[in-house]
Amino acid sequence: MALKRSDRRRFLKSSAVLAGGLAAGAARTVSAQTSDAIVYIKGTDEIVAYGKRSRFETAVRESHGRPHSPDTFGLIKHVSTPIQESVGVITPSALHYIGTTRGHYIPDIYPEAHKLMIHGMVDHPLTFSLQDLKRFPSVTRLHFIECAANRPSVEAKSIQESHGMTSCAEWTGVLLSTLLKEAGVKGGASWVIAEGNEEVKGTSSIPMEKAMEDCLVCYGMNGEAVRPEQGYPVRLLVPGFEGIFNVKWLRRIEAVDKYYMTYNDYGHLRQSETDAALGYLVGPKSVITYPCSNMTLPDKGHYEISGLAWSGNGAITRVEVSTDGGRRWQDAEFRGTPQRMAHTRFAIPWRWDGSESMLMSRCTDELGKVQPSRAQVAKFFGVPLDPSYRVPGRDNSIQTWRVASDGSVHNAYS
Ligand SMILES: Nc1nc2c(c(=O)[nH]1)N[C@H]1C(S)=C(S)[C@@H](COP(=O)(O)O)O[C@H]1N2
Ligand SMILES: [Mo]
Numbered sequence: 202m203a204l205k206r207s208d209r210r211r212f213l214k215s216s217a218v219l220a221g222g223l224a225a226g227a228a229r230t231v232s233a234q235t236s237d238a239i240v241y242i243k244g245t246d247e248i249v250a251y252g253k254r255s256r257f258e259t260a261v262r263e264s265h266g267r268p269h270s271p272d273t274f275g276l277i278k279h280v281s282t283p284i285q286e287s288v289g290v291i292t293p294s295a296l297h298y299i300g301t302t303r304g305h306y307i308p309d310i311y312p313e314a315h316k317l318m319i320h321g322m323v324d325h326p327l328t329f330s331l332q333d334l335k336r337f338p339s340v341t342r343l344h345f346i347e348c349a350a351n352r353p354s355v356e357a358k359s360i361q362e363s364h365g366m367t368s369c370a371e372w373t374g375v376l377l378s379t380l381l382k383e384a385g386v387k388g389g390a391s392w393v394i395a396e397g398n399e400e401v402k403g404t405s406s407i408p409m410e411k412a413m414e415d416c417l418v419c420y421g422m423n424g425e426a427v428r429p430e431q432g433y434p435v436r437l438l439v440p441g442f443e444g445i446f447n448v449k450w451l452r453r454i455e456a457v458d459k460y461y462m463t464y465n466d467y468g469h470l471r472q473s474e475t476d477a478a479l480g481y482l483v484g485p486k487s488v489i490t491y492p493c494s495n496m497t498l499p500d501k502g503h504y505e506i507s508g509l510a511w512s513g514n515g516a517i518t519r520v521e522v523s524t525d526g527g528r529r530w531q532d533a534e535f536r537g538t539p540q541r542m543a544h545t546r547f548a549i550p551w552r553w554d555g556s557e558s559m560l561m562s563r564c565t566d567e568l569g570k571v572q573p574s575r576a577q578v579a580k581f582f583g584v585p586l587d588p589s590y591r592v593p594g595r596d597n598s599i600q601t602w603r604v605a606s607d608g609s610v611h612n613a614y615s
Contacts, residue, residue: 260286262296265362278302279348281365285493287509290343290537290544292368294423299430300348300366300444308398308450312434317380317418321394321455324385331434334420337375342417343543345369345511347483348444352596353575355589355614360493363612364600367511369544370431372438373421378413381456386413390456395437398450405446406461407439415440418451440542441513442481443595482513485572486597487520487547487564498608501555506533507548512566516540519565520547526559526601527574533562541567558604559613574599575614588614 242248260283280299282292292298301307312331320326347367357363381393386409393412396404407416417438419427427433432449439446487510492498506524510517516539521530536546547562563572578598579586601613 260296262299263361263365265358279350279366281361282368283361284365284367284488284490284509285360285495287490290369290509290546291423292370292544294370294425294428294431297368297370297422297428297431298346298348298366300346302445306399307429309429310398310434310450315398315434315452317435317451317454319380319384319454319456321457322387322390323381323456324387325383327380327384329380331420334375334418334435337379339373339421340376340417341371341373341421342440343369343371343540344417344438344440345483345542345544346438346444346447347486347511349595352591353588353598353600353612353614354591355612357612357615359495360488360490360600360612364488366444367509367544369509369511370422371424372417372419374417374419374435374438377416377418377437377454380418380454381412384456386456389458392457392460394453394455394457394461395446395448395451396453396455397432397448398452405439405448407442407446409456411439411442412454441483441515443483443513446481483511483595484597485512485514485517485564485566485570486510487517487562487572488600489522489560489562489602492560492604492610493602494610494612496610498553498604498610500608501553504551504553505548506551506560506562507536507546508562509544510547510562510564510572511542511544512564512570513542514570515542515567517545517547517564518567518569520545521563522547522549523561523563524551524558527561527599530563553604555606557606560602560604560610561599563599572597572599 262280262282264278264280278301282296282298315331316328317334318326318328345367351364351366354363391409393407393409394404395407419436419438420434422428422431427436432451435451437448437451487508489506489508491507492504498504506522510520518539520533522533523530531549533547533549536548539545565571575588575598576586578592578596582592582594584590584592603611603613605611
């Protein structure tokens with residue numbers, strides 16, 4: 202239905218009234234834009250062939266000028282997702298965070314030459330080309346990946362720096378169990394070692410039970426081939442396990458009869474099978490992405506507080522939000538259906554009265570595990586409460602944003 206300009210103004214005015222003044226600013230923007238002459242995008246043929254976003258959308262990945270946790274060789278390089286701009290639950294492939302432990306080099310792999318080998322304690326060692334993998338029954342699932350270094354912090358200048366090392370994509374591939382069954386795992390094989398294609402191998406040890414449960418050998422990401430930064434042409438997905446297990450540029454899986462402390466495990470101080478077993482699962486964790494630090498609320502009035510929640514234990518079953526620093530909590534709503542080991546969008550309406558507010562979210566997963574406070578995490582690791590002390594393990598504690606009375610939003614830790 203085409204509205205005349207005056208009708209449209211009247212329509213926008215009445216919807217603004219319905220929303221209690223909320224849409225007034227938006228209404229002005231809309232009418233200003235529609236009255237301008239239309240400008241067409243240059244280079245249209247190229248964009249028709251393979252799209253790109255509007256030139257007005259400028260969010261980019263950031264490395265924050267430092268490795269997040271330099272390893273022995275100083276080569277860990279992690280680049281974060283602009284999570285403050287996220288909507289829904291899927292991270293666009295071009296903005297998926299990048300975690301590499303071998304500097305910033307991205308292997309440029311010729312897909313037709315790439316092979317995945319499955320060997321070790323199996324009846325028939327096998328190699329698969331990309332085409333071979335695509336002949337097996339496929340699986341498509343939404344899953345997050347999160348680096349172990351992702352955490353609230355005193356120094357973090359933005360949510361992108363503290364929480365941007367997690368992303369969520371729709372992954373397509375073959376279940377690792379399908380390939381392992383094809384090769385025939387021998388009795389007594391209790392772990393697998395997964396290796397990437399780099400010169401220094403990105404190797405991770407994964408318990409056989411997990412390998413047979415839900416690990417995915419992925420060639421697809423968000424409806425197209427996995428991006429080179431994410432492991433083109435094939436990467437392993439180990440749903441809910443910390444980032445480093447999700448081996449990119451996957452070329453070798455070896456079935457073995459014991460835990461091996463590999464290069465990756467060493468970096469994470471998993472010196473024994475027990476350390477390893479304790480060190481895997483991520484979360485439950487959540488963070489409010491709107492509003493968050495470095496934003497300014499333009500006015501008192503209505504807002505929708507919105508954020509992301511995720512857990513390595515399965516689906517998120519509940520998210521609570523507090524606007525008064527944790528004294529009172531209210532249940533948020535889910536936007537979409539929570540998926541297992543996937544980002545879940547939550548939201549709750551909020552009327553800001555102009556006074557200083559402390560925004561917090563805390564989630565619960567299908568195992569009934571509740572996201573801890575900083576105090577609980579500090580107590581668990583036996584470290585001082587002061588959040589400038591980095592806990593020697595993953596930190597899934599609650600993030601607090603402080604909304605000052607001028608509307609500016611800050612990291613309450615700093
Ligand atoms: N082959 C290989 N796989 C790897 C890495 C690597 O350096 N090489 N980095 C790991 C780390 S530390 C993380 S956090 C995740 C990040 O996955 P992403 O870059 O797709 O976000 O990949 C893991 N898989
Ligand atoms: Mo990582």
